[in-house]
Each structure stands twice: as structure tokens, then as C-alpha cells.
Amino acid sequence: MRWLPLLLLLTSPAVAAPPNEALKSIMAVSKEGTDNAAVAAAWKEVVAGGVDNLFPTLDAFAEAGPNAANWLRSAVSAIAENQKKAKKPLPAAELKTFVTTKTHHPAARRIAYELLLSESPTEATAVVVTLIDDADQDLRYEAIAERLNQAKAKSPDALLAAQNELLVYVRNQTQAEQIAEALGKAGKPVNLTKFFNYVTEWHIIGPFDNTDGVGFAQAFPPERMIDLTAEYPGKDKAVKWQYAQSDAKSGTIDFNKEFGKVKFAVAYAYAEIESPKAMPIDLRASGPSAVQIVLNGKQVFSRDVYHNNGGMDCYLGKGMLNAGSNKLLVKICQNDQKQPWAQTWNFELRLCDSTGGKVDLQQTIQRPGTTQPALIPLGDLKPADKDAPKEKK
Amino acid sequence: MNKLMALTMLAVTTMLTAADWPQFRGINGVGSSAETNLPAGFDAKTGPKWKAALPGRGVSAPVIVGDMVYVTASSGVRDDRLHVLAFSAKTGEQLWHRQFAATGSTSAHPDTSMAAPTPVADASGVYALFATGDLAAFTPDGTLRWYRSLVDDYPNITNQVGMASSPILAKSGLIVPMDNAGDSFLALIDLATGKNLWKTARPKEANWTTPILRDLPDGKQEVLFCGSNLTAYDTSMGSKKWTAKYGGSIPSPSLAGDMLLLPGGGVTIGKLEAEGVAELWKSPRISTGMTSPVAFQGKVYGVTGAGVLYCADGKTGKIDWDFRVKGKFSASPVAADGKLYLFAEDGRLVTVKLGAEPEVIAESDTKERGQATPSIAGGAIFLRSERTLWCIGK
Numbered sequence: 001m002r003w004l005p006l007l008l009l010l011t012s013p014a015v016a017a018p019p020n021e022a023l024k025s026i027m028a029v030s031k032e033g034t035d036n037a038a039v040a041a042a043w044k045e046v047v048a049g050g051v052d053n054l055f056p057t058l059d060a061f062a063e064a065g066p067n068a069a070n071w072l073r074s075a076v077s078a079i080a081e082n083q084k085k086a087k088k089p090l091p092a093a094e095l096k097t098f099v100t101t102k103t104h105h106p107a108a109r110r111i112a113y114e115l116l117l118s119e120s121p122t123e124a125t126a127v128v129v130t131l132i133d134d135a136d137q138d139l140r141y142e143a144i145a146e147r148l149n150q151a152k153a154k155s156p157d158a159l160l161a162a163q164n165e166l167l168v169y170v171r172n173q174t175q176a177e178q179i180a181e182a183l184g185k186a187g188k189p190v191n192l193t194k195f196f197n198y199v200t201e202w203h204i205i206g207p208f209d210n211t212d213g214v215g216f217a218q219a220f221p222p223e224r225m226i227d228l229t230a231e232y233p234g235k236d237k238a239v240k241w242q243y244a245q246s247d248a249k250s251g252t253i254d255f256n257k258e259f260g261k262v263k264f265a266v267a268y269a270y271a272e273i274e275s276p277k278a279m280p281i282d283l284r285a286s287g288p289s290a291v292q293i294v295l296n297g298k299q300v301f302s303r304d305v306y307h308n309n310g311g312m313d314c315y316l317g318k319g320m321l322n323a324g325s326n327k328l329l330v331k332i333c334q335n336d337q338k339q340p341w342a343q344t345w346n347f348e349l350r351l352c353d354s355t356g357g358k359v360d361l362q363q364t365i366q367r368p369g370t371t372q373p374a375l376i377p378l379g380d381l382k383p384a385d386k387d388a389p390k391e392k393k
Numbered sequence: 394m395n396k397l398m399a400l401t402m403l404a405v406t407t408m409l410t411a412a413d414w415p416q417f418r419g420i421n422g423v424g425s426s427a428e429t430n431l432p433a434g435f436d437a438k439t440g441p442k443w444k445a446a447l448p449g450r451g452v453s454a455p456v457i458v459g460d461m462v463y464v465t466a467s468s469g470v471r472d473d474r475l476h477v478l479a480f481s482a483k484t485g486e487q488l489w490h491r492q493f494a495a496t497g498s499t500s501a502h503p504d505t506s507m508a509a510p511t512p513v514a515d516a517s518g519v520y521a522l523f524a525t526g527d528l529a530a531f532t533p534d535g536t537l538r539w540y541r542s543l544v545d546d547y548p549n550i551t552n553q554v555g556m557a558s559s560p561i562l563a564k565s566g567l568i569v570p571m572d573n574a575g576d577s578f579l580a581l582i583d584l585a586t587g588k589n590l591w592k593t594a595r596p597k598e599a600n601w602t603t604p605i606l607r608d609l610p611d612g613k614q615e616v617l618f619c620g621s622n623l624t625a626y627d628t629s630m631g632s633k634k635w636t637a638k639y640g641g642s643i644p645s646p647s648l649a650g651d652m653l654l655l656p657g658g659g660v661t662i663g664k665l666e667a668e669g670v671a672e673l674w675k676s677p678r679i680s681t682g683m684t685s686p687v688a689f690q691g692k693v694y695g696v697t698g699a700g701v702l703y704c705a706d707g708k709t710g711k712i713d714w715d716f717r718v719k720g721k722f723s724a725s726p727v728a729a730d731g732k733l734y735l736f737a738e739d740g741r742l743v744t745v746k747l748g749a750e751p752e753v754i755a756e757s758d759t760k761e762r763g764q765a766t767p768s769i770a771g772g773a774i775f776l777r778s779e780r781t782l783w784c785i786g787k
Contacts, residue, residue, distance in 0.1 A: 034588060075537070078491065305574055306551075
């Protein structure tokens with residue numbers, strides 16, 4: 001009798017049950033389909049187990065890689081579909097508990113939410129509005145969207161108040177832009193460059209030679225030592241460090257503007273990030289060119305791919321910031337593709353927590369016209385050029 | 394001799410039977426069917442035979458084998474939810490629906506979708522590839538036979554502007570085209586397990602074409618893949634056999650007998666030789682942009698993005714006529730029963746009666762965006778608009 005509470009706990013969707021052998025087989029799926037035959041047999045067994053296997057399958061997400069997770073996801077689809085075809089309900093109360101138990105894997109909670117939505121839309125909506133700070137980006141997005149919808153139904157003032165309150169929880173670019181636009185129109189401008197924590201000021205150097213793409217793997221002098229006063233042989237002439245500041249809301253540093261449209265080229269960007277404490281950090285970059293990100297001498301991301309149509313945060317490096325000063329080096333390569341859409345050579349990088357939220361950091365940089373490096377906030381954009389021709393209205 | 398060969402090609406095209414439409418542009422991608430008594434379309438009064446809501450967007454076409462209609466879709470804020478669905482061709486009943494999460498990049502041109510490659514099917518089920526490099530095989534009852542995250546296997550695959558090349562079925566397995574600016578390859582995948590049988594490197598360039606197959610006299614097959622060049626690979630080993638300086642990276646070629654219809658800088662008709670292509674004629678005027686041209690009943694038809702429909706004589710390449718069709722076009726035309734079916738981006742299926750004087754005989758308005766190439770099977774036209782699957786027929 002005294003084991004009963006433990007037994008109940010183990011069968012509750014709030015606590016992960018140990019995976020059965022079939023789920024273990026799926027979770028261990030290897031690359032390139034080498035054990036797909038065994039995993040397919042396990043998938044059939046899991047689905048045949050019906051709704052009894054629903055929560056164990058969702059639990060298994062916690063230790064599944066992206067490949068295994070998709071075997072699990074499709075098994076959940078099949079289990080739920082078979083339950084519906086048998087005209088039996090899905091366990092709404094347990095699904096609700098699973099969704100709201102934040103120790104479960106975010107993607108599994110998201111699936112549980114969708115099943116709950118199909119079973120009981122009212123309950124699902126009541127749950128989702130509580131998830132504005134959820135680790136799962138889709139749940140968070142929908143929570144915020146639903147809260148905004150509910151506020152909009154009340155009054156324009158309620159909507160504005162909700163937008164003001166919820167912006168801090170937003171992680172999705174489009175949602176942030178929509179809220180920022182609405183708040184801006186209401187006289188409450190939002191600086192999205194600072195909101196997303198883009199690094200907008202860099203020391204840059206280049207171009208170095210990247211003929212036939214070999215420069216991506218070649219360590220040019222900036223990878224061996226940072227000496228901002230040094231001059232090195234470049235692709236066609238000597239190169240030295242120069243200051244660059246973005247004028248784009250998304251913190252873009254455009255090497256075509258800085259160095260000219262050079263093909264088969266390598267550039268580096270360097271920043272010193274000041275952190276109040278040691279902490280894990282997401283280094284989220286985007287841009288169409290091959291990129292490497294090195295934090296305090298340790299490579300945290302590398303992708304030798306050109307002209308990927310990458311949107312915001314398409315590249316993610318996970319690193320550790322030291323308390324105090326941190327050396328951040330980004331290497332960006334350009335190839336010689338001729339297509340009009342393959343001419344861009346730029347990058348953007350922001351620093352955030354694992355949900356994509358802002359982390360309060362500063363950087364040390366010597367701006368032009370100053371004699372000493374200064375501690376500055378992240379996200380300052382280049383002031384508009386007063387002498388630039390005005391746009392015709 | 395060349396004219397005779399061209400005639401043979403066009404005759405073979407018309408002889409094809411098309412009870413099924415198993416892949417992008419039908420059997421071996423010819424884009425035509427030998428079916429007759431096909432409907433011209435539908436109107437508000439008659440309506441379609443059936444229609445079914447889809448859970449997401451897609452520019453992939455439906456494929457049909459027997460009573461099974463398979464279609465893919467993608468959805469979500471980041472377009473990262475992938476769907477494979479099966480419907481009854483007769484009734485439109487949704488038979489099953491499976492989901493995956495995208496494991497590759499979903500960044501792409503907004504006009505496309507992660508459900509851009511058309512799946513391929515046979516009696517054993519369906520093989521669905523997504524622009525994210527996710528690849529899955531299902532039996533007709535929705536059992537997952539196998540799944541591959543090609544991006545998990547090969548992390549340097551990049552979804553440049555939105556990949557769209559469709560897989561095809563060879564005798565020896567599933568041909569998976571994965572041309573991109575990173576880890577670019579063509580692979581043959583074992584149908585039973587999803588394992589690689591071979592994987593051969595391709596130029597690191599984006600390419601949206603779908604490969605085609607050539608049956609060789611010894612019973613073997615060659616896969617022909619267009620890109621900046623046309624390259625032939627041995628399907629048993631994946632080794633490159635020959636390359637010809639023809640082709641392009643967007644519209645797809647088609648083959649009937651040993652005659653090739655090659656889009657790219659216009660349209661070229663050529664005879665396939667043992668190792669290469671002998672050009673018969675080329676018409677730079679039939680420059681179709683994103684749509685693939687089609688050979689049908691002795692003629693070659695191609696529609697430009699702006700809606701100029703060309704008809705060229707199959708033997709000589711002489712332009713018989715051009716005809717303005719209202720609308721913009723990114724879906725490829727398909728031909729059957731003396732008609733050409735063109736799906737306009739504004740959602741109208743425009744049916745043109747072919748002949749010396751072309752005539753629009755029906756405009757069927759789906760009231761949704763139209764980007765997917767129509768499919769023809771079992772006396773019906775299957776159409777996928779942005780969020781709806783349509784069956785037009787009796």
C-alpha cells in the first residue's frame with residue numbers, strides 16, 4: 001500500500017516513465033538509415049500499443065535526437081489517429097498535465113498541446129495563454145498571440161496594454177516587429193536592434209584569399225592572435241583592422257560595402273564582449289556566407305556553406321561567457337558564384353539566452369575619433385548620414 | 394532521320410497509358426497522359442468531384458496510385474512542420490496524416506514551401522522528400538517504413554532558396570536529388586530500409602529540376618539529371634557516365650524513347666545517344682521560366698511565367714502559334730485528351746483546347762494560390778491549391 005503513491009507518480013503524465021524496449025530502439029536510431037529495419041519494427045510495436053504508449057512516446061523525446069524525434073512524432077500521429085478512428089477520446093486531463101509540466105521536452109509538450117486542442121479546444125486555449133514564457137517557441141508564440149487576440153476583443157486600449165506587457169516575452173521576429181510597429185504608432189518606440197541584442201560594432205579585417213574555397217579551413221593571422229594594430233598580407237594587398245558599425249536594424253555588417261565586391265574572399269570581425277558574470281550564451285548568427293564563430297579561442301559554430309538563404313538565427317553556436325572580457329571572432333567567407341542572389345557577403349550576430357531572449361551585456365571598443373576604448377552598450381547603430389541625399393516623398 | 398526520330402518520340406509520348414500518376418509530371422515526368430474523356434474543369438454550379446482541406450501550404454503536386462492520393466504540406470510559424478497525407482481518390486476521404494518536424498533549414502524564398510518536392514509512389518506506398526532534407530517512406534496504410542533526416546546525416550546540406558527537386562523511383566531504388574551549395578549529391582536509397590545504396594557528389598549549386606530515367610537495352614537504367622549540364626549516371630553504381638552541355642536548373646526535362654525535351658535557354662529537342670545528346674532543333678522563343686515544357690501529340694508546348702503559351706512543331710521546332718493565357722504561371726502545364734491544363738498563380742485552372750486554333754474552354758477557380766503542377770489519373774484532374782486538394786471529374 002505504501003508503494004501506491006510511487007506507482008501513481010510513475011504512471012502520471014507529470015513524471016516520465018522509463019521507455020520500453022521498442023522506444024529504446026527508436027531512441028537509439030543511427031545515422032544514414034543503417035538500423036532502420038529494426039527501428040521500423042519498433043515503430044509498429046509502439047503504434048500497436050495504442051494510447052497506452054502515448055505518454056511513454058512523448059516522454060521519449062527527452063532523450064531523442066532530431067532523427068529519433070521524428071520517428072516518435074509520427075508514431076504519436078498514428079496512435080492519436082487510430083484512437084480517433086476507434087471513436088475513443090484522447091486523455092484530455094493527462095494531456096493538459098503533460099503540457100503544463102515544464103520538465104517535459106518542449107517539442108513533446110507542443111505535440112500534447114495539439115492533441116489537447118483537437119480533443120478539447122476550450123481547455124487547450126485556457127492552458128496555452130499561461131505559456132507566454134515557455135521554452136517551446138511555438139507554444140510561447142501561440143500564448144502571446146492568443147493573449148493579444150483576447151485583449152483585442154476587449155478594446156484598443158487593452159490591446160495596447162497587452163502589447164506593452166507581452167513584448168518582453170516575445171522571441172519570434174515577426175511577432176516582435178508587429179508589436180513594435182503598434183507600440184511605435186502609439187508613441188512608444190521600440191528599438192528592435194537592442195531588443196534582440198545584436199552586436200553592431202566590430203573591428204573588421206580582410207579580404208584574405210579564399211580561392212576555390214580553401215580559405216575557410218586556412219587559419220589566417222587573426223585566428224592565431226588578435227593585434228588590432230597589425231597589418232597582414234591580404235588577397236591583393238596589405239590589410240589591417242578597421243572599425244565597422246552597422247546601420248541596419250538587424251545589425252548587418254556588409255563586407256561588400258566595407259571592402260568592395262571581392263569574390264573568393266575571407267573577412268574577420270572581432271568584438272570584446274563584457275559580461276557581468278560567467279554564463280552560458282547563445283551566439284545566433286545569420287547571413288548567406290560560410291561562417292565560423294570563435295568565443296574565447298573555442299570554435300562554437302562552423303558551416304562551410306555559401307549563399308544559404310538564412311533567416312534570423314539560422315546559425316546557432318552555444319558558448320560560455322567568462323565574467324569580464326570575452327574575445328569574439330567571426331570568420332565570414334565569400335565564394336565566386338555568379339548568380340545575382342549570390343553576391344551578398346555579410347553577417348549578423350546577436351547574443352542571447354537559450355530562449356532567444358536578451359542578456360544584458362556590453363562591449364569594449366574604440367570608436368573612430370576617440371583615443372581610448374570605451375565600454376558601450378550593444379546595439380547602437382551608425383547614425384544616419386546627414387549629408388546623404390534625402391529620399392523624395 | 395532526325396525528323397523521324399522526333400516523330401517517334403512524340404508518338405511514344407502519346408502512347409503512354411496513365412492509370413496512375415506516380416510522380417512529378419506523371420510517369421517518368423513526361424507531363425502528359427493518354428487518358429480520354431477528361432473533364433474540362435468545374436464551375437461554381439457543378440463544383441469539383443470532391444475537395445479536401447490541407448493542414449498547410451505546399452507547391453508539391455499530388456501523386457496517385459490506384460485509389461491512393463498522396464500529398465505533402467508544410468505549416469507553422471517557421472514552416473517547420475511537415476505533413477504527409479493520404480486520401481481516397483474516389484471519395485476524398487482523408488485516410489491518414491503523419492507529421493514530422495523539419496530537421497533542416499526552413500529559410501527559403503517566400504513563394505516556395507518546405508513541401509516543394511513532389512512525392513513519388515508505387516503500390517508499396519509513398520516516398521516523401523521535403524526541402525528540409527527530411528525523407529520518409531510509408532505503406533499505403535500509413536505505417537512508417539523508414540525515415541531519414543538527410544541533414545542530420547550530412548549537416549552541410551543547405552536549403553539555399555528552397556529546394557524543390559523531386560525524388561523518382563528507379564528499378565533499383567529511390568533516386569534522391571539533393572543539389573545544393575553545401576553537401577550536394579544524388580543518391581540511390583534502398584526502398585525497404587532507406588539506407589544508401591550509393592551517394593555520388595554533385596556540383597555545389599542550387600538546382601530545382603527533377604531527374605528522369607532512361608531504360609537501356611541491357612535492362613539497366615540510367616538517371617539523367619539536369620543542372621548547369623545534363624549528366625547521366627549509372628543507377629546500379631551511381632557512377633557518372635557522360636555529361637552534355639545542355640540543360641538548366643529550373644524547368645525539368647522529359648524523355649520518350651530516346652528523345653529528350655530539354656528546357657534551358659529555350660527548348661531543345663535532342664536524340665539520346667550512347668553517351669551524349671544529338672541536337673535536333675532548338676527554339677529560344679519557348680523560354681518558360683519556372684514551368685517545364687511538355688511534348689504531346691506531335692507538338693511541344695511551353696508557357697512562360699507571364700502566360701504566353703507556345704506551340705512548336707515537334708519535328709522541326711517551327712512555332713505554330715503563340716497564345717496569350719491570362720495570368721502568371723509557375724506550375725507546369727500537363728496535357729491529355731486534346732487539352733492542356735494550366736494552373737495560374739491566381740488559382741484558376743485554365744483548360745486550353747489544343748489544335749490549329751487554341752481555345753480556352755474552361756476556367757475553374759479554386760480561389761487560392763496556384764503553384765502546384767496538376768496531376769491526371771483515373772479520369773480525373775487532381776489539383777493542389779495552396780491549402781486544398783481538389784479532384785475534378787465525374
